[in-house]
Amino acid sequence: MVEYKGVKWYRYQGALLPRVPPHQEVFLTDKEAKELLKLSRAFFLRYTNEWDREESEFWYIVKDNKEGLEIYKSKVRNQIKKGLKNCIVKKVDRETIANSGYSIYSEAFKNYSTFHKPISENSFKKSILNSTDDFWAVYNKNNILIAYANNFIEENMSHYNSMKFHPKFLNLYPSYALIYTMNEYYLNQKKYLYVNDGARSIAHNTNIQDFLIKKFNFKKSYE
Incomplete structure (x- = not known):
């Protein structure tokens, strides 16, 4: 920093x-x-x-409307419900992710097409413990950590800094449960102006932004 x-x-x-x-x-x-x-x-x-100019080659992915099951079509509603049924999503302290999150980080990283290399477990723990971000954890019904997220807060905005999902548990729909729960917390409960998944990635190919637009009504705000 x-x-x-x-x-x-x-x-x-x-x-x-x-x-x-x-x-x-x-x-x-x-x-x-x-x-x-x-x-x-x-x-x-x-x-x-x-900010929010006409189309350009760079953009941020944001959502600025309230969250709720009723705003989605039946297919997405059912996917969110499956995730909420199969998973437990909650805010946690940074120590929880520092101590238990590296295996998820390393397994998720294997699926990336990127020129970056994964960081070591010691570097991972140090980075998490030095962070002031909000941390979220997703557990299955056996209380196994299967996904996590960290978000930094600036004024009345939450930046979804990182989300990692263990590939083995994707059939439990953890991404739907996590994103819906975080949206509801920041947009409905905290009444933030918007949530932001960040800028267009140039380091690796990712489907998360397309997923957020298609499934959760995020939009592109051009810079």
Whole structure:
């Protein structure tokens, strides 16, 4: 984490991003951008200076309407219900994920098509324990951890920073249970302005953004 001119920046997939809500625009001069890159040793910067513009090659995936089963078609409702029936979703402390989450992380990573390498278990634990994110855990009925998520909160927005699912348990619909429960918590209970799954990924191919748009009514907000 680097702080520059009152804004905290974090590294993600080789890029440096500001830890602010996507709708909060950031303005840097060319000189400031070069100085920040040198300071952080990142490959490039990613930040928003024209939120929710017309279509472009970069976007964020957001949901800004209240969650509820009634807003979905029957097929998606049934998939969510299956997930909620098969799984237990709850907020947990960071120690829970630090101590039990690495096997899920490493198994999920095997399914990625990416130039990145998985981090070690020690690095995983250190990263989690140093985090101030919200953490969520998904358990099956035998109380086995099968998925987790960590989200960072900025003002009235929740950024879905990472979601990992053990491939062995995907038939329990944990993704439906987790995403629905988090949406309901942040959008309905906390009344946040929106939830955000992040920017377009350039480091690996992922279907999660298409999944969120198709199943959970997320939309693209262009930058």
